[in-house]
Amino acid sequence: MxxxxxxxxxxxxxxxxxxxxxIYDATLKLVKTKGLAGITMNEIAASAGLATGTLYIxxxxxxxxxxxxxxxxxxxSEQICFQGYNEGEPFKNSFRTIWHNLLNYRIDNFKEAVFMxxxxxxxxxxxxxxxxxxxxxxxxxxxxEQGKQExxxxxxxxxxxxxxxxxxxxxxxxxxxxxxxxxxxxxxxDIFEMCWNGIKA
Amino acid sequence: MxxxxxxxxxxxxxxxxxxxxxIYDATLKLVKTKGLAGITMNEIAASAGLATGTLYIxxxxxxxxxxxxxxxxxxxSEQICFQGYNEGEPFKNSFRTIWHNLLNYRIDNFKEAVFMxxxxxxxxxxxxxxxxxxxxxxxxxxxxEQGKQExxxxxxxxxxxxxxxxxxxxxxxxxxxxxxxxxxxxxxxDIFEMCWNGIKA
Amino acid sequence: MxxxxxxxxxxxxxxxxxxxxxIYDATLKLVKTKGLAGITMNEIAASAGLATGTLYIxxxxxxxxxxxxxxxxxxxSEQICFQGYNEGEPFKNSFRTIWHNLLNYRIDNFKEAVFMxxxxxxxxxxxxxxxxxxxxxxxxxxxxEQGKQExxxxxxxxxxxxxxxxxxxxxxxxxxxxxxxxxxxxxxxDIFEMCWNGIKA
Amino acid sequence: MxxxxxxxxxxxxxxxxxxxxxIYDATLKLVKTKGLAGITMNEIAASAGLATGTLYIxxxxxxxxxxxxxxxxxxxSEQICFQGYNEGEPFKNSFRTIWHNLLNYRIDNFKEAVFMxxxxxxxxxxxxxxxxxxxxxxxxxxxxEQGKQExxxxxxxxxxxxxxxxxxxxxxxxxxxxxxxxxxxxxxxDIFEMCWNGIKA
DNA sequence: CATGAATGAGTGTTCATTCAT
DNA sequence: AATGAATGAACACTCATTCAT
Numbered sequence: 001m002x003x004x005x006x007x008x009x010x011x012x013x014x015x016x017x018x019x020x021x022x023i024y025d026a027t028l029k030l031v032k033t034k035g036l037a038g039i040t041m042n043e044i045a046a047s048a049g050l051a052t053g054t055l056y057i058x059x060x061x062x063x064x065x066x067x068x069x070x071x072x073x074x075x076x077s078e079q080i081c082f083q084g085y086n087e088g089e090p091f092k093n094s095f096r097t098i099w100h101n102l103l104n105y106r107i108d109n110f111k112e113a114v115f116m117x118x119x120x121x122x123x124x125x126x127x128x129x130x131x132x133x134x135x136x137x138x139x140x141x142x143x144x145e146q147g148k149q150e151x152x153x154x155x156x157x158x159x160x161x162x163x164x165x166x167x168x169x170x171x172x173x174x175x176x177x178x179x180x181x182x183x184x185x186x187x188x189x190d191i192f193e194m195c196w197n198g199i200k201a
Numbered sequence: 202m203x204x205x206x207x208x209x210x211x212x213x214x215x216x217x218x219x220x221x222x223x224i225y226d227a228t229l230k231l232v233k234t235k236g237l238a239g240i241t242m243n244e245i246a247a248s249a250g251l252a253t254g255t256l257y258i259x260x261x262x263x264x265x266x267x268x269x270x271x272x273x274x275x276x277x278s279e280q281i282c283f284q285g286y287n288e289g290e291p292f293k294n295s296f297r298t299i300w301h302n303l304l305n306y307r308i309d310n311f312k313e314a315v316f317m318x319x320x321x322x323x324x325x326x327x328x329x330x331x332x333x334x335x336x337x338x339x340x341x342x343x344x345x346e347q348g349k350q351e352x353x354x355x356x357x358x359x360x361x362x363x364x365x366x367x368x369x370x371x372x373x374x375x376x377x378x379x380x381x382x383x384x385x386x387x388x389x390x391d392i393f394e395m396c397w398n399g400i401k402a
Numbered sequence: 403m404x405x406x407x408x409x410x411x412x413x414x415x416x417x418x419x420x421x422x423x424x425i426y427d428a429t430l431k432l433v434k435t436k437g438l439a440g441i442t443m444n445e446i447a448a449s450a451g452l453a454t455g456t457l458y459i460x461x462x463x464x465x466x467x468x469x470x471x472x473x474x475x476x477x478x479s480e481q482i483c484f485q486g487y488n489e490g491e492p493f494k495n496s497f498r499t500i501w502h503n504l505l506n507y508r509i510d511n512f513k514e515a516v517f518m519x520x521x522x523x524x525x526x527x528x529x530x531x532x533x534x535x536x537x538x539x540x541x542x543x544x545x546x547e548q549g550k551q552e553x554x555x556x557x558x559x560x561x562x563x564x565x566x567x568x569x570x571x572x573x574x575x576x577x578x579x580x581x582x583x584x585x586x587x588x589x590x591x592d593i594f595e596m597c598w599n600g601i602k603a
Numbered sequence: 604m605x606x607x608x609x610x611x612x613x614x615x616x617x618x619x620x621x622x623x624x625x626i627y628d629a630t631l632k633l634v635k636t637k638g639l640a641g642i643t644m645n646e647i648a649a650s651a652g653l654a655t656g657t658l659y660i661x662x663x664x665x666x667x668x669x670x671x672x673x674x675x676x677x678x679x680s681e682q683i684c685f686q687g688y689n690e691g692e693p694f695k696n697s698f699r700t701i702w703h704n705l706l707n708y709r710i711d712n713f714k715e716a717v718f719m720x721x722x723x724x725x726x727x728x729x730x731x732x733x734x735x736x737x738x739x740x741x742x743x744x745x746x747x748e749q750g751k752q753e754x755x756x757x758x759x760x761x762x763x764x765x766x767x768x769x770x771x772x773x774x775x776x777x778x779x780x781x782x783x784x785x786x787x788x789x790x791x792x793d794i795f796e797m798c799w800n801g802i803k804a
Numbered sequence: 805c806a807t808g809a810a811t812g813a814g815t816g817t818t819c820a821t822t823c824a825t
Numbered sequence: 826a827a828t829g830a831a832t833g834a835a836c837a838c839t840c841a842t843t844c845a846t
Contacts, residue, residue: 163375459808
């Protein structure tokens with residue numbers, strides 16, 4: 001069992017998926033450090049342990065690379081967001097599950113979060129990709145409708161409820177990260193309480 | 202008292218404050234549209250109605266311009282934040298005042314907000330300027346301590362309370378802006394209620 | 403009287419037409435030596451005594467530079483072609499004038515001729531510019547019609563007559579140039595005789 | 604006699620002549636379309652139905668490939684030029700034969716002609732190969748000497764006579780090709796007459 | 805002070821060539 | 826021999842910065 005099993009299949013050379021991961025990792029690490037404005041393709045290649053030209057085997061351009069990474073991150077975050085969520089359950093159960101997913105994604109994937117935030121006002125992101133952003137909110141809309149029907153949360157516009165929740169999560173994690181604070185279980189429970197009290201009927 | 206007092210001193214023409222405003226405006230407009238990654242000194246000059254070289258009379262470098270603008274924005278936002286705030290008042294009064302200041306600043310100075318957000322992960326911003334960010338929080342810390350002593354808010358770490366509040370404000374305004382929603386008085390009151398319920402004891 | 407009269411007019415800086423000439427000269431010289439396939443923008447700039455970036459003040463791209471030069475050459479060659487030509491004269495007089503113009507243009511502007519030949523099968527030349535080529539032939543068509551009406555030349559398709567003439571001129575000059583042969587007056591008269599005998603009735 | 608005689612010798616696979624033909628064909632087709640300046644080794648390989656690396660089994664470098672193809676084309680054109688030519692015959696017979704050979708080669712092998720023309724001012728062609736060009740002219744020189752001794756053609760320098768003939772042939776075919784005109788028997792006879800009248804005593 | 809053409813180091817990208825399989 | 830992903834030098838082009846006027 002060696003790595004060549006993945007590089008050569010039936011004697012035919014094959015593009016290397018692990019290289020894409022390396023490129024993504026390198027990009028995320030660099031964007032976190034220097035910002036989207038400060039990264040070069042040369043740096044990404046070097047940081048991924050590749051030659052400059054190799055980048056262009058996997059991505060047509062810098063724009064292409066950034067959009068592909070953005071799309072990958074968005075989809076991953078969306079998937080994680082709804083992990084363990086079952087439509088049938090009472091609102092607060094579901095809300096708690098998803099709330100923790102949102103928080104944990106931001107904690108565990110801070111680099112991704114920074115990258116996605118930076119992308120939103122960048123000249124690189126395509127319109128298609130910018131629209132992707134709102135898809136994630138659709139299922140959340142449905143959940144909050146349920147909550148309102150159950151009468152457990154305030155009868156406010158979904159966008160208010162959702163941005164209230166996500167905004168506070170994002171900011172807390174950002175602050176904790178940049179000030180080296182660790183978010184422990186009890187602290188997380190405190191934050192959840194604030195969010196819940198904010199929206200509950 | 203006219204502007205020429207500033208333009209000519211002892212018959213010698215000096216730097217023109219109105220040009221700096223034009224440069225700042227042009228920069229903010231461009232950053233909002235194309236992101237910090239996408240702007241050039243030529244574009245800024247053209248958009249400000251100046252020659253490229255003129256920019257360098259007012260700012261030593263691109264980095265210098267961005268840092269000066271960041272600093273200006275930060276100070277303005279800080280000042281606005283505490284408008285109408287008197288230390289002697291009960292917590293909720295003060296909180297309401299400052300909360301509305303924070304929200305209104307974000308609404309009225311959306312370009313500035315986008316610019317400052319973008320700066321935080323950019324290769325341009327100096328360490329000194331990055332630290333500036335936390336200064337604004339100091340008086341807020343004091344206010345929240347007062348609230349806790351009054352027993353009207355939760356006895357949580359200030360950073361949790363503050364980021365909870367600012368995060369939700371930022372996100373709501375961002376969303377409203379990008380989706381063309383207007384935040385009217387009653388809606389603003391709803392958001393305030395969520396924030397207040399989130400932190401109140 | 404110094405060069406600055408041309409660089410600054412009424413205190414306003416002005417793009418320098420002489421730089422364009424230098425760029426054109428450098429390009430023609432390099433294309434003659436190394437072929438259109440072998441030239442770089444860096445080389446052109448260096449050979450024109452300019453920085454790389456300066457090239458892009460005058461031309462948007464390599465393609466743009468080549469097309470502008472092609473168009474300039476084509477127009478110059480066309481103008482020279484009909485120098486001293488008056489429509490009223492008998493065919494042979496006019497033909498002799500134009501024939502010598504065509505030959506002399508090729509001799510005096512060999513670099514231009516090589517450049518234009520190379521352009522015709524290049525990925526750089528725009529369709530518009532490729533069409534330019536045939537414009538030069540229009541007035542020649544008219545002249546050959548006159549010759550046929552006078553009954554002094556063969557009643558053949560104009561394209562046969564014209565390509566016969568230009569083809570032989572081009573090839574003779576090319577050969578003379580590449581083999582270091584000088585085309586003197588008597589030799590030129592011999593070539594003219596061959597051309598004339600070829601087409602005369 | 605089958606191709607495998609060439610493909611396997613003593614059980615060892617050797618270079619495949621048919622691949623070389625495919626490479627040559629692909630190169631000629633691409634040069635005609637995009638010019639010598641616009642082709643890449645990747646494109647040639649793809650167009651020849653090969654992997655990039657395979658090209659380098661048959662040719663050491665791009666320069667090598669182009670020179671080998673140039674040499675092949677030159678030799679083929681030379682051979683075709685003298686097809687059916689017997690030294691003993693009277694000049695005009697021989698001239699007519701060779702003239703038609705030259706014309707037909709250009710018509711039937713237009714891609715080759717374009718390629719060779721492009722090569723002459725390219726950075727790829729070696730000096731040796733550039734000299735090859737003149738070899739073809741040697742037997743022609745001899746023929747024109749014969750014509751002058753017979754007194755049927757003008758007593759001019761051979762280079763004038765030859766370039767006059769080849770130049771007009773090349774240009775006519777080029778024009779016919781690029782304007783989609785077909786050169787039929789009678790038209791060809793007209794062109795021959797022009798050439799003959801041009802050089803005849 | 806104001807100008808904007810000029811600069812050249814530095815970008816994104818290409819492509820001839822190599823090499824492990 | 827054949828493959829095609831990998832390489833990195835070299836390319837077209839950009840842009841922060843300078844400087845003569």
